C-alpha cells in the first residue's frame with residue numbers, strides 16, 4: 001500500500017500523479033527518509049520537525065499536522081507489515097498550470113511508501129571508499145528539497161569511480177556526502193562541517209553528536225579541507241541508510257589503518273539505540 005494525501009491505496013492501482021504536479025515539473029517540494037527497525041521508526045519526531053522546517057523555508061503549507069502525518073506514516077508501516085526498511089514521504093506544492101511563481105489555489109500533495117531494505121552490514125564492518133567532487137549544489141542545502149540533481153550527479157560520479165560515496169568540496173572546504181554527512185577524526189576529536197546552509201543537518205548527525213557527548217569525545221563543527229582529510233586518523237559518514245559507515249579511502253589515499261577506534265565506539269553506541 002502507498003499513501004496519497006489521506007488515501008491508502010495499492011501501488012500501481014488507481015495511482016494518479018498529475019503531469020502538472022509541481023514536484024514532478026519543478027522539484028518544488030520536500031521529503032524525508034526514515035529508517036524502520038523491527039517495525040519501529042527511528043527518530044521519526046526529529047524527521048517530522050525537519051520536514052516542518054523545510055516546508056517553512058520554502059513557504060509551503062503542509063497538508064497535515066505533525067500528529068496527523070505521524071499517524072499516517074505509522075499506519076502505512078503497519079499496513080505493509082514492514083519490519084526492516086525505510087519509509088519515504090514527500091509533499092509537493094501541488095497541481096497547477098505550469099508557471100514558476102507559486103500558484104494561487106494549489107493544494108499540497110503528500111505521498112509516502114515503504115521499502116524493505118537490509119542494513120549494509122558489510123560496509124559497517126569493512127568501511128567504504130569515497131571520492132571527492134566539486135559541490136555544485138545551490139546555497140540552501142539545509143532544506144531537504146526534492147531538487148537532487150547535484151546530489152545525483154555526485155553519486156553517479158562516485159559509482160563510475162568505484163566508490164560508494166562522493167564527498168563534496170566547496171571553496172576548498174569539505175561540505176558533505178551526496179546523501180550523507182561527513183566527519184574526520186584527529187587526536188581523538190570528531191570534526192564536521194557546521195550545520196549551516198551548505199549542508200543538510202542530518203538526523204543521524206544529531207545522534208552522532210549525542211553519542212560523542214555521552215562518550216566524552218569532542219564534537220567540533222569546523223571547516224576543513226581535503227588535505228586535512230588526507231592527514232586524518234579516521235573518517236566516516238552518517239545517514240539514515242548508511243548509519244555510521246567508516247571511510248577507509250579518499251581518492252587514492254588510504255585513511256588510518258582501516259576503521260579506527262572512534263568510529264567503532266560510535267557504531268557500538270548507535271547499535272544500542274536501534
Ligand code: PDD
Nearest residue numbers: 033178179180181200202203204239240
Ligand atoms: N539522505 N546530507 C544529505 C545531502 C543527505 O541527502 C542526507 C540523507 C544526509 C543525512 O541525513 P539523515 O541522517 O537525516 O539521513 C546528509 C537520505 C538518506 C536520502 O536522500 O536518501
